[in-house]
Amino acid sequence: MTVRPLLTVCAIVLGNGASWADDAPIAVEIVPVEERPLTFEIKLTGTIAAQDSIDLSFPAGGRITSILVQAGDRVTGGYALARSDNVQQQQALVQALAGVEAAEAAEQQAAQAATRTAGLLQRGVGTRAAADAADQALAAARGQLESALTSLRQARRAVLDTVIRAPQTAVVTARWAEPGQVVGAAQPILTLAALTRLEAVFQVPDTPQLERAAGVRVSLAPLERPGVELTARVTEIAPLVDPATGSVTVRATIEGPFDTSLLGAAVQGTLHMPAGTGIEVPWTALSAAGQSPVVWRVEPDGTVAIVPVEIERFATGRVVLRSGVSPGDSVVGEGSQLMFPGRRVVPGKGR
Incomplete structure (x- = not known):
């Protein structure tokens, strides 16, 4: 950042004998000095990923007959993704249906027998033992029917x-098998990225500042989408350093509406780390007296006075001051190159 040189004018006498200090006030930008929260920005590069990943598999092993999607395909909830050989399952379903039909017939016969024996007992021509036996047979038949229905549900x-x-709605991110392959139970076949939440994933050098990064705001700029800006919050900092890269994984959940087509895109992130409080002034307020940085402070009578300052650091478009001015002071911003001690100023847009 270029520091403006100080324009030193001790006294300029006009043709009528008046000095510049006696001339009309000049309109400049007058900036109030305030103490405000400061941030320390860290630039990162990473990728946009799904916050939730889903591995899909067949509950039972078998031969894959077809896989209907490729990596990168977007799918909706309920969409068929892969099929396995179901000949044995279909045969088991047919047997289960036959078993239910047989159990239903047996239950109906047992119910009819129980009704007859109960009627005979009421008329006095039957025995209690026969009625109890019919009731037991009915209970057994109903139990068999319930078991057959359970087998039918399992077969289906x-x-x-x-x-x-x-x-659910998701994007296929990986395909782990091919048609004709025999797979075991619960062996991953496809991996999906759920589109409910996206996050930015960064690999960051292990530094002490990361201890204060949890919950910090991150500004995101997808590298392939100029002009698109997103905001995220750091939600996870890996507790261990990756031994292969020597870096720490930092994840930041993207806030607000987002474009799901950004999944997998490279992104540049700016981590806004809190850095306490300090005094910031626009860079236009900074001048120099010799080798020393100065600002023009506006006095209560509307004149300006030169004040040496100590610079803490530079930020984009701003200068953080360590000393020289205090909250409640006002300094000249745009137009400071026109100042000299005692010159009168009024608020304006500057020159």
């Missing part, structure tokens, strides 16, 4: 399990 579930379906 097994047929449905030969098809992998998307649980």
Whole structure:
């Protein structure tokens, strides 16, 4: 940043004998000096990823007959993604249906027998033992029917399990198997990225500042989408250093509406780390007297006075001062190159 040189004018006498100090006030930018929270910015480069990842597999092992998606495909909830050989499951379903039909017939016969024996007992021509036996047979038949219905539900579930379906709207990020391959139970076939939340993932050198990064705001700029700006918050800092890279993984959840097409995009992030409080002035307020930085302070009578300052650091468009001015003071911003001690100023846009 270039520091403006001080224009030193002790006295300039006009043709009528008046000095510049006696001339009309000049309109300049007058900036109030305030103490405000400061941030220390760290530039990062990473990628946008899904916050939730889903691995899909077949509950039972078997031979894959088809995989209907490729990596990068976007799918909706319920969409069929892969199928496995279901011949055995279909046969088991047919047997289960036959078992239910047989159990229903047996239950109906037992119910009819129980009704007859109860009627005979009421008329006095039957025995209690026969009625109790009929009731026991009915209870057993009903138990068999319930067992058959359970087997039917399991058989239907097994047929449905030969098809992998998307649980929700997502993007396929990995395909781990191919048609014709024999896989085991719960062996991953596809990996999906849920589109409910996106996050930025960075690999950051291990520094002490990371201890204060949790919850810090991050400004994101996708490298392939100029002009697009996103905001995120740091939600996770890996407790261990990756031995392969010597870096720490930092994750920041993207806030507000986001474009799901950004999944996998490279992104530049600016981590706004809190750095206490300090006094900031615009860079236009900074001048120099010899080798020393100075600002023009506006006095209560509307004149300006030169004040040496000590610079803490530079920020984009701003200068952080360590000393020289205090909260409640006012300094000249735009137009400071026109100042000299005692010159009168009024608020304006500067020159």
